[in-house]
Amino acid sequence: MLLNPNTKTFVAMIATAIILLTGPTSTRAATPSTSIYFPPGTGDWVTVDPASVGWDTAQLDVALDYAGAQKSSGVVILHNGKIMAERHWPQNPKPTNAQGQTNSYYYMHQGQLANGHSLEDIASAQKSVVSTLVSIAQHKGLLKLNDPANKHLGAGWSNASAAQEDKITIRHLITMSSGLTLGLKHEKEPGTKWFYNTPVYGMSLRAAAAASSMNNNELTGAWLTNRIGMGDSSWQPRPWASDHAKANAVGFVSTARDLARFGLLIQAGGDWDGQTIIADKDFLRESLQPSQKMNPRYGYLWWLNQPYRTNKGQTQMIPAAPDDLVAARGALGRKLYVVPSLGLVVTRLGDQPEKEFSNEFWKRIMAAAPNN
Numbered sequence: 156m157l158l159n160p161n162t163k164t165f166v167a168m169i170a171t172a173i174i175l176l177t178g179p180t181s182t183r184a185a186t187p188s189t190s191i192y193f194p195p196g197t198g199d200w201v202t203v204d205p206a207s208v209g210w211d212t213a214q215l216d217v218a219l220d221y222a223g224a225q226k227s228s229g230v231v232i233l234h235n236g237k238i239m240a241e242r243h244w245p246q247n248p249k250p251t252n253a254q255g256q257t258n259s260y261y262y263m264h265q266g267q268l269a270n271g272h273s274l275e276d277i278a279s280a281q282k283s284v285v286s287t288l289v290s291i292a293q294h295k296g297l298l299k300l301n302d303p304a305n306k307h308l309g310a311g312w313s314n315a316s317a318a319q320e321d322k323i324t325i326r327h328l329i330t331m332s333s334g335l336t337l338g339l340k341h342e343k344e345p346g347t348k349w350f351y352n353t354p355v356y357g358m359s360l361r362a363a364a365a366a367s368s369m370n371n372n373e374l375t376g377a378w379l380t381n382r383i384g385m386g387d388s389s390w391q392p393r394p395w396a397s398d399h400a401k402a403n404a405v406g407f408v409s410t411a412r413d414l415a416r417f418g419l420l421i422q423a424g425g426d427w428d429g430q431t432i433i434a435d436k437d438f439l440r441e442s443l444q445p446s447q448k449m450n451p452r453y454g455y456l457w458w459l460n461q462p463y464r465t466n467k468g469q470t471q472m473i474p475a476a477p478d479d480l481v482a483a484r485g486a487l488g489r490k491l492y493v494v495p496s497l498g499l500v501v502t503r504l505g506d507q508p509e510k511e512f513s514n515e516f517w518k519r520i521m522a523a524a525p526n527n
Contacts (some may be wrong), residue, residue: 163177175317183337185424192236192237195385195427201355203237205523209323214523215240221519225488225508228264228273229411232520233500236419241273243411248506260506262395265408272410274387275504278485279353281407284379284417285360286456289329291378297366301325307362313355317342328359329455330446337400348447356456357403371405383411383420383427414483418493418500423479423495443481458482475517488512497524 165504194200205212211399219242223228223429227447230238248261251322292298298307305312306324315318319334319341327333327345333355342348360371371390380388388409396402409417420426421443425433433439442455451463452472460480473480476494483491490503490513501520509515521527 167473172209178374186422186498188423188426188428191419191423192234193419193423194236194267194384196386200412202239202480203239205234205239208234209240209469209525210234210241211527213525215517218516218519222503222505225512225516226260226506227488227503227508228248228275228505229299229503231415231500231502233415233419235421235498236422236500241411244505245271246273246278246505248411255284262393263406263487265391268410270389272412273504274408274410275489276391276393276406276408277414277483277489278406278487279503280414280483280485280489280491282356282456283483283491284407285356285363285377286329286454287379287417287420288363288375289325289359290364290433290435290438292363292374294433295367298325298362300324300329300438304328304362308358312358313339313341314454315339316375325362327360328356328362331356331453332449334449346447347449349447349453353403359456360405379417379432382430382432383416385409385416388413411504414491414502414504415500418483418491418502421493422495422500423500454481458484473513473517474516475521477521 191199205215218239219230223242223244227244228246229243230241231238246264246268248258248264250258250261252258263276263278265276267273291302302325303321304325305320310317310320313335314321315335322334323335323345331349331351332346333352334341334345334348335352335355336342337352337354339354350356364371364374369377375390388407390405391408393402393404393406396404420432425431425436425439438455442457443456443459444458445451446454452459458472458481460472460476460482461478462469479496479497480492480494487502487506488508490501492499492501
């Protein structure tokens with residue numbers, strides 16, 4: 156079930172009012188951190204009864220049942236930081252499927268914790284984590300978005316000429332507009348073409364590590380994961396990646412709960428229980444709005460659900476979901492959704508679901524929403 160017309164209209168009116176008062180960059184205003192519960196680093200995570208905050212428990216169960224039937228290993232739904240719904244499904248993937256084909260999920264699944272929660276490489280959902288690390292690096296004065304990438308990576312990091320490489324900035328890396336091919340060869344002038352280029356984006360993590368004089372896990376722990384209780388998350392090598400041109404050599408391994416913590420940080424505007432984690436609020440705001448003109452659905456390594464018009468009419472990433480949803484998305488259906496207007500953070504890990512999973516999942520979630 157989609158949002159009904161009255162609810163959609165109300166949300167649109169509020170968004171319009173915010174734009175008129177503060178400008179378009181405020182359309183994804185964070186929930187004030189004072190109204191959010193932040194889970195402790197260890198110990199129990201407080202839950203909330205869906206009915207007590209206006210949600211339909213039975214309909215949320217329908218959404219979770221659907222996710223489970225779609226090969227999910229774990230789903231967590233937070234309402235202003237408290238766990239409103241959660242379910243985990245045991246996984247024991249094999250290297251090959253029944254047809255003898257390679258099972259990608261086998262390589263992405265990193266085992267289970269003692270509580271049965273799945274530990275998984277979150278694939279390209281890690282891009283949004285890197286966006287935060289770049290933001291922190293900039294705030295610390297270690298790099299700037301407008302720096303040439305070779306200032307931090309060294310000359311010759313690409314397969315473009317020196318003159319072509321000089322024009323590529325950190326901003327181009329995190330907006331997918333470097334103008335490079337998957338083989339790091341020059342194709343277009345930077346900033347003139349949007350192309351989802353994982354090997355090139357990966358250079359932004361390398362740049363942050365080089366600028367900080369720390370390795371990936373050192374800087375991620377010091378700047379992010381240790382500070383918000385993501386104790387089960389780390390960067391791990393991908394031995395299989397050498398055979399895949401589109402994959403980076405390292406993957407961010409996490410759990411559905413740890414990923415939800417990261418989403419909660421974004422919902423709270425970069426603050427965590429009285430601490431400022433993401434101090435560059437301008438960067439965070441800009442990362443959750445269109446970063447270039449070629450693809451309005453893409454910010455700084457975040458996906459955006461706001462509708463936009465093309466020559467074929469209006470389009471939207473997830474029509475069933477609220478317009479202010481932002482997402483970290485990865486292969487095999489790894490998902491982190493943040494919806495400030497509903498106070499929601501939703502994570503999903505597991506194996507490859509059906510093509511329309513996101514929209515079908517959000518139909519079911521919205522059927523449980525207050526005033527649906």
